[in-house]
Amino acid sequence: xxxxxxxxxxxxVQATEQLQPKTVEEAKxxxxxxxxxxxxxxxxxxxxxxDEKSISGETCANIEQWLAQHDLSKLNxxxxxxxxxxxxxxxxxxxxxEDEGIERTIPFDVIPRVIAKQQxxxxxxxxxQRVRALNLFLHDIYxxxxxxxxxxxxxxxxxxxxxxxxxMLGHHLKGGIYGQISGIDIIRDREGEFYVLEDNLRTPSGVxxxxxxxxxxxxxxxxxxxxxxxxAIEQYPQLLKQIxxxxxxxxxxxxxxxxxxxxxxxxxxxxxxxREMDVPLVSARDLFVExxxxxxxxxxxxxxxxxxxxxxxxxxxxxxxxxxxxxLGVAGLMSAYLAHNxxxxxxxxxxxxxxxxxxxxxxxxxxxxxNEKPMLKNVPxxxxxxxxxxxxxxxxxxxxxxxxxxxxxxxxxxxxxxxSQKEIELFRKKLLAxxxxxxxxxxxxxxxxxxxxxxxxxxxxxxxxxxxxxxPLRTEIVPGGLTRxxxxxxxxxxxxxxxxxxxxxxxxDTRRN
Amino acid sequence: MILLSSNxxxxxxxxxxxxxxxxxxxxxxxxxxxxxxxxxxxxxxGEHDAASLNTLVQDPHHFASFAQxxxxxxxxxxxxxxxxxxxxxxELNQLIKNASENSLDICDVVSECHEILEAExxxxxxxxxxxxxxxxxxxxxxxxxxxxxxxNQLDQVIDLLTQLGWSGVKAAWQQLxxxxxxxxxxxxxDHIQHLFEVDV
Numbered sequence: 001x002x003x004x005x006x007x008x009x010x011x012x013v014q015a016t017e018q019l020q021p022k023t024v025e026e027a028k029x030x031x032x033x034x035x036x037x038x039x040x041x042x043x044x045x046x047x048x049x050x051d052e053k054s055i056s057g058e059t060c061a062n063i064e065q066w067l068a069q070h071d072l073s074k075l076n077x078x079x080x081x082x083x084x085x086x087x088x089x090x091x092x093x094x095x096x097x098e099d100e101g102i103e104r105t106i107p108f109d110v111i112p113r114v115i116a117k118q119q120x121x122x123x124x125x126x127x128x129q130r131v132r133a134l135n136l137f138l139h140d141i142y143x144x145x146x147x148x149x150x151x152x153x154x155x156x157x158x159x160x161x162x163x164x165x166x167x168m169l170g171h172h173l174k175g176g177i178y179g180q181i182s183g184i185d186i187i188r189d190r191e192g193e194f195y196v197l198e199d200n201l202r203t204p205s206g207v208x209x210x211x212x213x214x215x216x217x218x219x220x221x222x223x224x225x226x227x228x229x230x231x232a233i234e235q236y237p238q239l240l241k242q243i244x245x246x247x248x249x250x251x252x253x254x255x256x257x258x259x260x261x262x263x264x265x266x267x268x269x270x271x272x273x274x275r276e277m278d279v280p281l282v283s284a285r286d287l288f289v290e291x292x293x294x295x296x297x298x299x300x301x302x303x304x305x306x307x308x309x310x311x312x313x314x315x316x317x318x319x320x321x322x323x324x325x326x327x328l329g330v331a332g333l334m335s336a337y338l339a340h341n342x343x344x345x346x347x348x349x350x351x352x353x354x355x356x357x358x359x360x361x362x363x364x365x366x367x368x369x370x371n372e373k374p375m376l377k378n379v380p381x382x383x384x385x386x387x388x389x390x391x392x393x394x395x396x397x398x399x400x401x402x403x404x405x406x407x408x409x410x411x412x413x414x415x416x417x418x419x420s421q422k423e424i425e426l427f428r429k430k431l432l433a434x435x436x437x438x439x440x441x442x443x444x445x446x447x448x449x450x451x452x453x454x455x456x457x458x459x460x461x462x463x464x465x466x467x468x469x470x471x472p473l474r475t476e477i478v479p480g481g482l483t484r485x486x487x488x489x490x491x492x493x494x495x496x497x498x499x500x501x502x503x504x505x506x507x508x509d510t511r512r513n
Numbered sequence: 514m515i516l517l518s519s520n521x522x523x524x525x526x527x528x529x530x531x532x533x534x535x536x537x538x539x540x541x542x543x544x545x546x547x548x549x550x551x552x553x554x555x556x557x558x559g560e561h562d563a564a565s566l567n568t569l570v571q572d573p574h575h576f577a578s579f580a581q582x583x584x585x586x587x588x589x590x591x592x593x594x595x596x597x598x599x600x601x602x603x604e605l606n607q608l609i610k611n612a613s614e615n616s617l618d619i620c621d622v623v624s625e626c627h628e629i630l631e632a633e634x635x636x637x638x639x640x641x642x643x644x645x646x647x648x649x650x651x652x653x654x655x656x657x658x659x660x661x662x663x664x665n666q667l668d669q670v671i672d673l674l675t676q677l678g679w680s681g682v683k684a685a686w687q688q689l690x691x692x693x694x695x696x697x698x699x700x701x702x703d704h705i706q707h708l709f710e711v712d713v
Contacts, residue, residue: 089599090606262591271594278514281595286519297518297711299636300678 043459046192046447048113055116059228059508066224067111067457075110075452082108082216091212093265093496106209107501109451110220113462113483117231120479120507123194123466126376127184128475130362131468134199134353136369138178142168142349152368153361157385161358162406163202163351165314167321171338175472178347180243181309182468183207183482186376188447195377195444197463199362201346201354203311206482206496207467208269211236211276213504214480231479231507237276239469239476244307246471247343253306255279256296258287260312260328265497270311279309289332292339307343308333314348356439357383357405379444385436393440394431397424400440401492402431415492417443446492449503451485461486463494464505479507520596521640521679522709527589527630528644531623534582536652538620541579542567555655571616579616583609583623590626597633604629636677642670647705651698660693681708 043050049060067075086092086105093104115123140147141158148155158164183204185197214233218225244255259270261283274281286296287305295302310317316326321334336342352358360381366374382389382400393400397416404412414427431438448459466481483503484494494500543549543563553561558577561569573580587609594602605626612622630641646667653660671686685704689697 087610088607089603090594257595259595262588262594267591267594274595275599280514280517282517283519286517298515299518299521300515303515 043448044190045445045459045461046188046190047459048115048188048447048449048462049111051116051119051192055114055508055510059114059506059510062224062228063112063114066221072456076454078110078220079108079452082110082220085216085219086212089212090268091208092268106496107487107499108213108216109460109485109487109501109503110217111450111452111457112217112504112506113449113464114228114506114508115464117479117507117509120231122375123186123464123481124477124479126194126196126374127182127186127466127468127477129366129370129372129375130184130196130199131179131182131470131475133362133365133369134182134201135176135178135470137365138347138350138353139173139176140369141352143170143172147365147368150368152364153358157357158352161352161355163314163349163355165349167334167338168347168349173347174247174249174343177247177470177472178350179353180247180345180470181240182346182470183465184376184468186464186466186481187379187444190445192447193377195379196359196362197379198356198359199354200465201350202313203346204465204467205266205269205311206465206484207236208272209502210467210480210482210505211272213482213502217504225506228506229509231509233478233480236467236478237273239478240273240309241277241279243469243471243474243476244309244343244345246473247345248306249340249343250306253343254296254303255307255309256282256287256305258282258284258308258310258312260316264311266311273309284312284328284330287330287333289330289336292332292336292341294330294333294336294342305342307345309345314351317344317348355405356381356403357385357436360439379441382440384431384438384440389440390431390435393438394428397428399443401443402427402438402440405437405439413493415443418490418492443492446486449483449485451487451501451503453489458489460489461492461494462503480505516596516636516640518709520593521636522706523589523592524596524637524640525644525647525705525709527586527593528641529648530582530586530589531626531630532645532648533652534579534586534619534623535627536648537570537579537582538616538623541570541616541620551656555652579619583612583619586623586626596637601629601633639670639673639677642666643674643705646670647702650693651702654693654695654698664690664693679708 049055049063083105086108091105093106137147141164145155147153148158179201181204183200183206185200187195187197189195210233241255245253255277256279257270257274259267259281261267264270271281280296282296288295288297294305294308296305312328315322316328318329318331318333319326320331322329334348337344337348360378360383363374363378366372382393384390384393393402397414400416402414402416414423416424446461446463449462450457451460462483462485464481464483466477469476483505484496485501485503486492486494487499487501540548540552543552543566546562549561549563549566553559553566556577558566558569569575570578572578575581590605590609597605608622608625612618631638633641646663649663650660650667652658653663667686668690671682675683682705685701689701
């Protein structure tokens, strides 16, 4: 019986190959009505695959034609094949608080999200600009605090922030890079304008899903990927390795990925990145500190560690410095770090820059540090800590999205237009009790992308998380990112922990097309 | 890539649990009361005839059951995710995910896990063999079975490990090799654990 199950699983994976479509040339011979598949989705929102100004008509036509040559059951079989592939490879994540077991796959939608290269350039430049400013901000608040003295960002908000680490005061980092890896969450509004929804600088996750989405797309629709000149993203792990190496204090550094372990929701990603970079995946028990140097226990004896790509939160990094009962960290690690004997990436204390209550000041940071205009817009944000803002938010809860300033994963959110009166009243009480812990934003009409459902093609809201890599020498972004999709009709919550799915993100060089 | 001590330890214990389950599979269901009694005594399970031992090893809550021992092997496989090749991990993951607590399922899976792990890199496989043979020797000493073949196999593995740079194991091994008894086995086994856990 077990052999049969194993056979079935393998067969499901092999099915991806059997279901591969015909060539694009063949696809072009399908009926003309195929061209109108996407246009049938009459949307009140900005439809990413009908962005005629920037995406080449040919790219969309190719995708439509490809879709048209498969009936719904075949297309759903492709999505199912992707699910089986993820299950087989163990590409899974954990949702906290679930009893049903450790593994859950993320829903994958076979219809890609397409971004024209010209549009991508705007995203890439804008994201890089933000990250440069955020790194300068972090350097500043841990050194001269000029921006605080100038009153551009309220000093109290920064210095009393729980992610602000006094241990980092005066500590100089190579090139002033605090966040080697940043994820910038971007959305498009009704007009297709790009907005940054939030910056993620602590331990941004999801890049493995970006890479796996591409892998499965190439498996399911190889001709389509090839014929549309989709820009490559596969170089990300090696680029990450180079960026980490460039941040080290020594040549040819020994790099490790530090994971909290297999119970962490992103354990798959930790092991994936370690394997792809060909560096050890370590947990706290593998590391020790002696004379302010970090070592890893290997079969051939101790090996000094030069760079730690940590996927452990600040509070757990070093029990001698932070949470004394942490078993996920390494005693003495901060001491070694402050002695410049090891690089921790991202740097401890970066969390203060990606807090939702600091986010409203990023535009000003860009102007202050870079003397440039922000290339990407911020979503207007009400800081509930401010009296007038709080009053406005309380009066307009039905229209606004309220978020915890330090929340993530779509938890602790109120989406006013979709909330019940009871939920609204609950948030009213929370806001009155701890206003400083919340921000509010207008409900944006997130763009949509055609998405396969069991009933056919339908529009679903999406966002985008490109990953910015920074070293003292350069800033790099692979052309793509994690497109998250709210799988429920009308839902604006794209987080995987809340049932969101993913799409492959195609940055297409339309000029080549 | 350099193998971490913790990974070597996880491979070692993975092999031990898989080998342990495999032997249990070879004996299950126990038919003769004598054999059952001998097995139960050797593994400190108390007094059992064949029927009650068969019940015990199928009780998923008992530490000596198929399910519990297989669960330990599963944990090690998950911990080794960053070390095993993607292909091996996927195959193992598929196997262990689909194995129920049913003893027959587990027995099928265990032998397939063995095959997959045998295809891994040399240092991984060496620690896998070390675990396999140490488990065999442990059982043979407990059940007073012939140990000669296993001792020879272990000797070869220890030689290869020494060549790999894991030379600390040699002295304790010599003692056990010369005088294979339970005390020397425990000494050897403790020594291996020590090597896994301290900075060598």
